[in-house]
Amino acid sequence: GAVVSQHPSWVICKSGTSVKIECRSLDFQATTMFWYRQFPKQSLMLMATSNEGSKATYEQGVEKDKFLINHASLTLSTLTVTSAHPEDSSFYICSAEGGFPVYTFGSGTRLTVV
């Protein structure tokens, strides 16, 4: 089946630094990928839709300058949390449509900003 690889699994960074999270579709091409944020014991909140070769579409309330998304190829989307602060600490998950109508999720990245 379709596999989405997400790295890193966890990262700790200092406040004010930037962190990049990668999401790769391993055995299929994904023109669209999705980025979610999950707070402890809560559901997934869609942050943005990443489109290959064009600008990402951000959900209302998500700062596009803080959460930079790049989808430069059909198999790779990246999320960069810029100037991270402790309130950005969360679990970030990407997904892609590996074969209609199934969305496959990455294993998630736990970001801790200290």
Next chain:
Amino acid sequence: GEDVEQSLFLSVREGDSSVINCTYTDSSSTYLYWYKQEPGAGLQLLTYIFSNMDMKQDQRLTVLLNKKDKHLSLRIADTQTGDSAIYFCAERDNDMRFGAGTRLTVKP
């Protein structure tokens, strides 16, 4: 916006059946999904059902859909301790919307 609601907790004994319920409001949903999330991990697709179906069975999993009432359920037969996880209901129209997740605890 459209909502997907689920009860937050369910506790069952090993070997019993588990039934996790979900309601949604978007009548134009085309597909409905059940995902499983174990601690610190991503979401694993368990099963999905097209909106014009009433039931789908896959080994120990049975999905029932009542489109009129916008009610979806997941039944896990012979629940095992390895089934302990959070189960998310999701519906899809143009994008996917998730419920808050039901934490299933299986007691030996």
